[in-house]
Amino acid sequence: MLKREVFGTVDGEPVELITLSNRLGMQVVLLTYGASIRAVHVPDREGRLGDVALAPATWQDYLDKPQYFGPTVGRVANRIAGGRFVLDGVEYRVPVNNGPNSLHGGSRGFDKVNWAIVAEGPGAMVTLRHVSLDGDQGFPGELKVTATYRLDEAENRLSLDYAATTDRPTIVNLSSHAYWNLAGDGAAAGAMGHRLTMKSDHYLPTDASSIPTGEIRPVAGTAFDFREPTEIGARVRDGSDEQIRFGRGYDHNWVVDRDIAAEPRLMARLEDPASGRVMELLSDQPGLQFYSGNFFDAGTVGKAGRLYRMGDGVALEPQMFPDTPNQPAFGSIRLAPGGSYRNRMVWRFSAR
Template identity: 55%
Template sequence: MRKLGKRLATSAVLALAATLAGTALAADATQASAGTLADGTPITAITLKAGNGISAVILSYGATLQKLFAPDRTGKVADVVLGYDDIASYVDHPNYFGVTVGRYANRIADGKFALNGKTYQLPQNDGGNSLHGGGKGFDKAAWQVVSVKSGPTASVVLRHVSPDGDSGYPGKLTATVTYTLDEAGNLGILFEAATDKPTVVNMTNHAIFDMGGEGSAEGATGHRLTIPAARFTPVNAKLIPTGELKPVAGTVFDFRAPRRVADGQRDGTDPQIVFGRGYDHNFALDKGLTAKPELAARLEDPASGRVLEVLTTEPGVQFYAGNFLDGTLIGKHGHVYRMGDGIALEPQKFPDAPNQAAFTSPRVDPGKPYRHAMIYRLSTSR
């Protein structure tokens, strides 16, 4: 498995670098200690820095995007992702800020799924559901730093081995996450995993964005969002998809043209908004499952001009408007995080897909590795 992990890591860097557009000049990658866990495990912070004001800090704990700095239309640089200043807060007050989620991102109904005639029970950490791996998922693991490289594209490769039966999931899974940054403003994230038994995998990044700058007084609901999806997956009161692919036309879920998040976030006449306490829904992207990353969402802060484009190979994107941020979490620089202070756009297979045959299957088999390539592309508007 050590040789397999090395091969996955190498292919990850090459494959993701090939997807990123633009002519790269130079980008630096450095690493430093970020502290230790209670058991003495050291945690590393890796900084990827381009020459255009864009930089990212990745923690080996949770393979987490801790910071993402981007300039506004005047050149002023700000960190645009919510999170914490120290490792202890990620451990003591977990809220998925910027983490790698897995083995299965999003919800699985009743924490159960069947595979090859056998039913598997997962931890139920979201009411009766299993959410983002069941409470002790990839976000709470200390990942191994495999490589850190500077060059035309700066990169870091991290690896985690999840044993057979981990949180109830079958199969020993060797997972890698590769972050890359180039001069064009592309922060790429490539997820790969190989298993020794049939299993289900759905990995993504859970960064929560405020393009006005983390902790801004205005929050993120004034941002303009575009999602190229004619349909979304409505949910029941437990936030599990009903199985329907519902047209967005004529609803507050129509983001095919840019619109302010705030315009529909509190529309209590729509039962879907009531169920999610706002937006917390998966959109079925028009592009479907693709070989190379294509546009899943565009988020713009009109005040600063900062623009985020999310590209992915996956068929869905979960749009979450920070509805469960309730002012009890103290983030970076002592900022109190409240409802609407950030927006997550999580590319993925659909929620509860292991139990819904009509959705794209998340099944992964030996000899057929899992792969998800996504990009956070940063730019500015006038």
């Protein structure tokens, strides 16, 4: 049900692999570094298991060329314009690590720290914890964060629950940055032949540096309309669309709702016609960042020994909207003492 082993070391601490298994044969491999998803083995339509999550081949690869393969990203996922925001009348500066902007919590975000295992079981469940000190990467307040992974026994379903508390007002927006290829890691075909469905009527266009302009634009009649199952590769290189040119493909946030939901709702459905594998993603968050792997440059060797190239995997990241601290119309990611941050994600796997 749960197995632990040492994978490497960082700052003198052991980095552990955690393997969760269920009675149906599904297996999930996690990494304490970044509270990351390293592997997800699920069956295709013939019952053959395949690893559908992308990750570097070795521990050293994680350190030499970090590319957000499967980790928890925060304290604030996505981008903060200019690496600055104002909270309660005070301006804060955070590291600029993506052009002129801050991305995924800065140069040493939650993806680059070794989380502690604080609970195991019952069943295939593990909770990891990280404490981000006041001033970490420029953010105010000590933030205590947990990530709880559970693998269901009755169906091939993996859930992830984030929770966080703070001792002074701060901002929080966590997400999982797993890359998926339902054909299987190392498959000759990338993920551009997958069919994606997102029932979102609107998305957030960006400027050339990937910061939302503030407009909430209808998807109808654009390359961003995935309300019906659509092959990702059909429009990912549509040079007539300025937004596709800006992101070199898809790297945008879709508006699922304007508020956090009481329970996880279906956000996206991904299907690989060749293998028959299907992944449904549910979350309680209002936004979904879809990234089509535009910057894979054959500089990383994957677990199956193949170089990752553009479009070999896609990321679907439930979250609050990008740059929310600087755009009040998007809502708020402010967390105060006595409050609790939550983000629940569920991945359901099947085959047809």
